[in-house]
Amino acid sequence: MLDTPAEFSIGQVAERTGLSVHTLRLYEREGLLTGRLRRSSGGRRVYGEWDVQWLDNCTKFRASGMPLATIRRLAELVGEGPGNEAERLELLRAHRQRVRDRIAELHDCLDLISSKVTAYEEAVRQGTADRLWSTPSTGPGTDPDPEPDERR
């Protein structure tokens, strides 16, 4: 079998993580890896299976808005080995909360956007030349919806 060699060049890692080689080098420089990266005789980076998995995690962290600095901190903690799990937990919990908040915020925005979409669908369906409201509407508070489009 011998499935994976468990050693990868930067190019190979780029291929399987989807990160560019530039970004991979950046991440190493910025301390996002959980330990010192091995180097080949010629000074080339040698990634292990573990690094690739870790980088996949990093990608998710990034995609969920975690700043590089936070990932670095987490990497430090992991790199230090057992004993600091509470701190890792705290960090992850805080991030989870931010992600949840963000999702909630997006849902909130989505409501507005959807209401606009619905309104315009209606408008377009019944002949686009009818009487239309302008975009600001469906807003909170006064002046509920119908609002002339021409102004100033």
Next chain:
Amino acid sequence: MLDTPAEFSIGQVAERTGLSVHTLRLYEREGLLTGRLRRSSGGRRVYGEWDVQWLDNCTKFRASGMPLATIRRLAELVGEGPGNEAERLELLRAHRQRVRDRIAELHDCLDLISSKVTAYEEAVRQGTADRLWSTPSTGPGTDPDPEPDERR
């Protein structure tokens, strides 16, 4: 009653939209408003009720990741008046899709994060000095979960 004067200085608008005066000026420069802003005799910006509502919308658009350029485009369409509803609709639909995709992506990330949180909660609960997995785990594919923490 005479609730709102329907005319606001930039400072007042900043207060009620939560945007800074700098940002408000930027938005005007960048064409995010749906028309030419009125100016007082002394050349000062005069915002109407409408502008404030529109800016509130802009804030939501921004919060949901819409680039300034897209908001500008929408503002242009609205500023042009009736007749281009189909295009506005298209733009809004596209954005709605992006927001939905983004929410889905965040949920996906949240799954990973939550699994980590759960794992660490477990670890911390049963005495933080036990046998622990490292952070990369719960990943897709080979090497499911238990993974030693020490390496290199």
Next chain:
DNA sequence: CTAGGTGCTAGACCGCGCTCTAGGTCAACG
């Protein structure tokens, strides 16, 4: 031996969306 492909470092550059500064104008108040 040479060429091509891949990798290395250091450091410049970029896009985005603000945020701030300098230097001036304007309006109202005492």
Next chain:
DNA sequence: CGTTGACCTAGAGCGCGGTCTAGCACCTAG
């Protein structure tokens, strides 16, 4: 009238996260 505070413009600066370049080393194949 002078002062104060809000406002004006033009333009610089910034934080973030990449992205790219220059110039060089390495290594394998032909």
